[in-house]
Amino acid sequence: MGRVLLDNVYKKYPTQPDYTIKGINLEIKDGEFMVLVGPSGCGKTTTLRMIAGLEDVTEGRIYIGDRDVTELHPKDRNIAMVFQNYALYPHMTVYDNMAFGLRLRGVDEETIRKKIEATAKMLGIYEYLNKKPRELSGGQRQRVAVGRAIVREPEVFLMDEPLSNLDAKLRVQMRAELVKLHRRIGATTVYVTHDQVEAMTMGDRIAVFNLGVIQQVASPEEVYNKPANKFVAGFIGSPAMNFLDAKVEGGRVYLAGVELARVNVDDGEYWFGVRPEHVKLGKGVKGKVDIVELLGGESIAHIDTDAGRVVVKFMGVPVSASQNVELNLTGNRWYLFRKDEDEKCVFFGGKSEV
Ligand SMILES: Nc1ncnc2c1ncn2[C@@H]1O[C@H](COP(=O)(O)OP(=O)(O)OP(=O)(O)O)[C@@H](O)[C@H]1O
Ligand SMILES: [Mg+2]
Structure with a gap:
């Protein structure tokens, strides 16, 4: 199933003097909503991109389900990624944006239509299917990006600060919608944010990063009540x-x-x-x-x-x-x-x- 396992993972970028990720061990359980949180530059995106296969692993192994995916191409990992800037194709309609990945995989048009319509209804974007991204608000575009990931029915969702472009009110609303969606679909999700409120409100568990090292992995309550060290204690809570x-x-x-x-x-x-x-x-x-x-x-x-x-x-x-x-x-x-x-x-x- 969709568990993700990072086994003693290191990352060194050739242009950096030091290791960016310094030996991460993390098991994300099947169906779990795991938040990676930490200050800017601590290695959250790097970690997510290694899980996605968009970045090489310098040392260690990565498993998705029972498969060692460390050397696999991103398209063979059965993951879907939602980025901060949504990365929608501007010249395509919402429908074609959502269909893109499925068409690449050779799924037939009738199946594609059924999946897109069901997902669009669930996300409240059904009436926008024939519009272009620029005709939509930030929150609507966000839902399209999420919908595009959902129709691919991946084992694992990877999300990198997907709400950071939204204004405060919409962010709170989308936060709740993503949590509801996760409850409904139940797919393993790895969610990156530097916002500790987002981490506390969304995660089943949260992994607190600093300087390429995981400081603590625990439920939001435990991280708040029993911080492992001064860094975690100072980072969580406002x-x-x-x-x-x-x-x-x-x-x-x-x-x-x-x-x-x-x-x-x-x-x-x-x-x-x-x-x-x-x-x-x-x-x-x-x-x-x-x-x-x-x-x-x-x-x-x-x-x-x-x-x-x-x-x-x-x-x-x-x-x-x-x-x-x-x-x-x-x-x-x-x-x-x-x-x-x-x-x-x-x-x-x-x-x-x-
Ligand atoms: N392609 C790259 N080449 C060299 N160094 C990189 C590259 N990508 C990231 N880094 C460096 O690795 C470190 C971690 O970056 P990363 O993007 O993983 O941080 P982050 O935790 O996602 O931060 P933020 O919250 O700002 O997005 C930073 O010091 C960054 O400069
Ligand atoms: Mg980042």
């Missing part, structure tokens, strides 16, 4: 997690000399991490509010404390600029990350509200 210098001595955590909690980790220097939505007013670290941003029913306060700047997300607007406050940083979930190269999460404590 506003980003706060990181403060902390010290552990004799099983006690200190921030700016204030004892906050007891932990069972070795003495030493750590990053203390706490999400803006998990900080409360209450006994703890003293600070002064710098600015407050209003967001409808919520507010984001930037607070300078003895331990450093802390961003807090409040329900309502309980504090105002220049106000002196005290923050309870350990009332909800909080984390300790080791201060070394890997910056692994070595402790999380407290309850999580998510």
Whole structure:
């Protein structure tokens, strides 16, 4: 079936001094919606293009289903790719765009017509079948690109930032439509984005990339609640997690000399991490509010404390600029990350509200 397996995959572009992909192991299960997420340049597109066969693998193997496809031509891999810019043929109608791949494969016109009509109805683009791409809105073109991929009935869908050309509202709408579509069709999907909200809302699991290395593969809930390291903790969540210098001595955590909690980790220097939505007013670290941003029913306060700047997300607007406050940083979930190269999460404590 449509599982995808990356077995110790490396990629080195001849023009780059260093490896771009540094040993990736990833199994995408049959029918799974897997999101590859990470900052610009971390190797997401490169990974997707290697799965598609559009880019050579320097080392390692790639399997689709039970087949080793590492040396196979893209057209023999039974995948369909949807790109950021849709890559529709401008001189062809929507119908011909959708029919193109099937005609290349020698499928008869009657079968093609049935598939296109069914898919177009499902995607709400039936009435555009005789139009040219330029006559359509961005969202409609997007659906045509997805439809073109669907009619090919691939084992695996590969999508590279397919929504990034759309305005914010349409993006939210298309996001939901793609998730529904996946539920209906159930095909294995590998979806690339640098948008962590997209990753969190769409993925069955997400693989967080940085610098050509997978940092963590887990469900959205797990990545949010139990980030493997400081990079993942800071990348997932908005506003980003706060990181403060902390010290552990004799099983006690200190921030700016204030004892906050007891932990069972070795003495030493750590990053203390706490999400803006998990900080409360209450006994703890003293600070002064710098600015407050209003967001409808919520507010984001930037607070300078003895331990450093802390961003807090409040329900309502309980504090105002220049106000002196005290923050309870350990009332909800909080984390300790080791201060070394890997910056692994070595402790999380407290309850999580998510
Ligand atoms: N054809 C190429 N030749 C040489 N270097 C390349 C090539 N394609 C990509 N790179 C380099 O590989 C690295 C990873 O690029 P890639 O496109 O995979 O990143 P990405 O995670 O998709 O980023 P973005 O979010 O910006 O799309 C970058 O440093 C890029 O400059
Ligand atoms: Mg990319």
